[in-house]
Amino acid sequence: MKDIIKKTGSLFILTFLLSFAVVASNYEKAGKIDKEFEINQHTRIEFTNKSSDLLIRKWDKQAVRLECNYKLKANEEEDIAKTIEALENLKVENSANLLAITTSIFTNVKSTILPGLMNKIVATLSNGTSVNLSEYEIEYVLTLPDNHDFKLFQKYSDLNMPDYSGNLELDLYDVDVRAGRLVNAKMLTSKYSNIIVGALGDCEVDIYDTDVEVETMGLLNMKSKYSKFEVDVVGAVNIDSYDDKLFFYSLESIKGQAKYTDFEIGNIKSGDLDLYDCELKAKDCEKLKLVGKYSGIVFNNIGIFEFPDCYDNKVDAKTVGEFSTISKYTEFNFERITGMIDFETYDDRLTVGQVDEDFYAIKINGKYAKIDLDIVGNPKFFIDVDFKYTSHELPPDLLFSNIDTKSSKFVASGRTEGLKSTDEVKVNEDNKGIRKANIGKITIEQYDGTLKIK
Amino acid sequence: METNFEDYLKNKRTSLDVETPDDDFIWAGIQRDLKPQKSFRFFSWKAAAIILLALMSGYVLNSVLNPTPKVVQFSLADISPEYAKQELVYQASIQKRWEQIKQTDYKPDDYADIFKEIDQLELLKAESIKDFKELGGNPRMVKTLFEYYEIKIRLLEIMLAEIEKKGNDKTKNQRDERYY
DSSP: OHHHHHHHHHHHHHHHHHHHHHHSOOEEEEEEEEEEEEOOTTOEEEEEEESSEEEEEEESSSEEEEEEEEEEEESSHHHHHHHHHHHHTOEEEEOSSEEEEEOOOEEEEEEEEETTTEEEEEEEETTSOEEEESEEEEEEEEEEETTSOEEEEEEEEEEEEOOOOSOEEEEEEEEEEEEEEETTEEEEEEESOEEEEEEEOSEEEEEESOEEEEEEESOEEEEEESOEEEEEEOSEEEEEEESOEEEEEEOSEEEEEEESOEEEEOOEEEEEEEEESOEEEESOEEEEEEEEESOEEEEEEEEEEEEEEEESOEEEEEEEEEEEEEEESOEEEEEEEEEEEEEEEESOEEEEEEEOTTBOEEEEEEESOEEEEEEOSSOOEEEEEEEESOEEEOOTTEEEEEEEOOTTEEEEEEEETTOOTTOOOOEEEOTTSOEEESSEEEEEEEESSEEEEO | OHHHHHHHHHHHHHHHOOSOOOHHHHHHHHHHHHHHHHHHHHHHHHHHHHHHHHHHHHHHHHHHHSOOOOOOOOOGGGTOGGGHHHHHHHHHHHHHHHHHHHTTTOOGGGGHHHHHHHHHHHHHHHHHHHHHHHHOOOHHHHHHHHHHHHHHHHHHHHHHHHHHHHHHHHHHHHHHHHHO
8 A cells, every 4th residue: 555655646646746837938139229319409208118227328329229128038939939929019100200119029928837836828929919928027218309399108027217307297007117317397297107207397196005105296197096105305285185194394385185094294384185094194384274184284384374174183383473274173282372263162172271461352252161271471361251051260350350250151352451441452464474472362152161271 | 821811701790790889988988098198298298398497597697697707617636636635724714714703793794905915815826726727826826825725814813802802891881881
C-alpha cells in the first residue's frame, strides 16, 4: 500500500513539474522601438496609455518622440514577432492641429498569474490575431516640446513627468505620479492614484480615492471623494468634498460643501462652508460663514463669524470679533469675544471666557440654553432681560427698573451703575469690520436654561 | 428414449389438448403484472417533463416580470489565486455590516445618497472588470479592487453611523416633546 502511495505521489510531482517545463518559454526578446512625429507650434498632443509605465521628457524640437522599450517572452517566436509588429504600428492620428497616440495593442487579454511560478498571457491583437506570451513588459518614453496643449490619459501604471508649461489635462486611473511644476495644469481627473506634483495652475480637480500632494497652485475648484489633498500654497479654494482629508496650509479663501471630511486649513481671508459630519481645524479667518451639522469646528481667531444654521456641532475658537448664530444642540467655547454676540438658541451651551469691556452688543434669544459670559474690566452697558424659568446670575452693580416678576418671570430693564439712560452710545468699527461701543447693549429673552454674566 | 417420448406425444396429442388456453385470462395476468411498472415509468417521465416545463416557464416569466441587471461575477482570484483569501475577508466584512444594517429598521429612501455612492462604486468596479478583459490581470488592478471593497465597507459604516444619528435625533425630539 505504501508503495502505491509512493509511486502515485512521485507520478503526481513529476507530472506537476513537467507541466511547468511545458509552459516554460523558449523565446525572449528585448528591444526598443523609436518613432518621431513632426508637429507644428500649435499642435495639441494627446497620449492615451493603459497599463504601461510612462516617462515624459522635454526637448526643443518641434516634434514628438516615442520610444517603446519592450521585453517579451513566448513559446513561439511568431508570437513575439506579431507583438512587436503591433507595437511598431500603434494607432496614431497626426494632423496639423492634433497628434493623438494610443498605445493599446490588444483588444482582449486573458492572463493567469501565479507569482513566481507562472505568467501566461493569451491576447488578441487589434488585427484579430491571437498571441500567447509569458512576459509582456512595456515602458514608454515620450519626449515632447514645452508649451503645447497636452492631454494625457493613463491607467494602471507609473508616470514620471518633468516641469511642463503648456496647458495640461491629466486623466488618470490607478497611476503613481511624480511630476515637476505643471504651472498650467488646468484639469486633473483621477481615480485610485497617488500624485506628487511640484505645482498646478488654476485647476479643476475631480478626484476619487486619490492622494495628491502639491507644493503650490493657483485657484482650486475641486470635487473629491475618499481622497487626500494636501497643498502648501493655494489661491481661492472651492470644494465639493465627500469623505476626504484636506490640508490647505496657506490659502486665500475657502468656499463649498463637505460631508464626512476632515480639514486642516491655514489663515484665510474668508470662509463659506456647508459642513455635515466634518472635522474642521483652522487658524485665523477674517470672515467666516458656516452651515453645519454634527461637526467639530476649531479655529484660532475669527473676525466676523456667522453661523446661520447650526445643529449639534462643537465649536471652539480663541478670539471671535462678532458672532451670530441660529443654533440647536451645540456647544460653543470661545476664549474671547471682542465685539458682539447675537445668539438665537435652542438647547445650546455657550461659554465665553472673556467679553471685552467695550463690546458693542449681546443679544440672546432662546430656550433651554446654558450661557456663561465673563465681561472683563469695567464695562458700561444697558440691559433688557426677559427670563421665564431661567436660572440667572447677573452682575451685582446693575440698576433695574420696570421689573415684572409674575408667573416665574423676571422682566426688567437696567444699566450698569453710573450710567444715565440719556447717555449717548457711540459705535465704531475697526478695520476688520468689528464693532465696538463706549456703552454696550445686552438684550436677553430666555426660557428655562441658565444664564451667568459676570 | 427420446424417440419414444416424441412418439408418445404425437399419439397422445389430441387427448392432451383437451382444453384450449384461456387467452383472456392469461392476458389479464400479463397486464396485471406489467401495468403498474409501465404506469409508473410513464408517470415519472410525465412528472419530470411537467416540473421542467413549470420551472422553465417560471424562470422565463420571472425574467420578463422582474428583469435584473446582468451581474458579472468577477473575483480577484481571476487575476491571481493568492488574492482569493483576502477577497473572502473583505466579503465577510461587508456581509457583517449588511447584517447589522438589516437588523435596524432603516428605510432605504432615507439613505439614498449612500446607495448612490454604492452605485457609483459598482460602476467603477465594472470599469475595472472591463479593463481586466482588455488589459489582462495587471497586478495594480488588485489594488483598485481592494480599494473597491474598502470604500464599500466605509460606506456601510457611514450608513450605520447615520442610522445611529437618526436614532439619537429621534430620542432628542421625543425628550423635548416630553419635557418641554
